[in-house]
Amino acid sequence: EVQLVESGGGLVQPGGSLRLSCAASGFTFSSSAMSWVRQAPGKGLEWVSSIYSYSSNTYYADSVKGRFTISTDNAKNTLYLQMNSLKSEDTAVYYCAKDTNKGHGTQVIVSS
Numbered sequence: 001e002v003q004l005v006e007s008g009g010g011l012v013q014p015g016g017s018l019r020l021s022c023a024a025s026g027f028t029f030s031s032s033a034m035s036w037v038r039q040a041p042g043k044g045l046e047w048v049s050s051i052y053s054y055s056s057n058t059y060y061a062d063s064v065k066g067r068f069t070i071s072t073d074n075a076k077n078t079l080y081l082q083m084n085s086l087k088s089e090d091t092a093v094y095y096c097a098k099d100t101n102k103g104h105g106t107q108v109i110v111s112s
Helices: none
Strands: 003-007 010-012 018-025 033-039 045-052 057-060 068-073 078-083 092-098 106-110
Touching: 003 092, 018 033, 018 092, 018 106, 033 068, 033 078, 045 068, 045 078, 045 092, 057 068, 078 092
Parallel strands: 010 106
Antiparallel strands: 003 018, 018 078, 033 045, 033 092, 045 057, 068 078, 092 106
């Protein structure tokens, strides 16, 4: 059974940074494609970033390119999202996802 558990969210001021983590289990993490998606209040799910663990190729939405960095630690079966230069429009619940599976999410609030 695929299990994904996100952590690391919180309240941060504009311009600040956060690092999200996603602990994964129930599948072969090192050969999987993983993603981060987010849902802002009152809006639908938005794809943020993806990484192919086996090739380390990374992809980003234009809205986060240059500010966010996705990475993995295959030894720990963990996915990360380093978020820098945060903006109010980054406020959302962030989920890690594998195929159609996602966790319960972690809340990020960017506000002064």
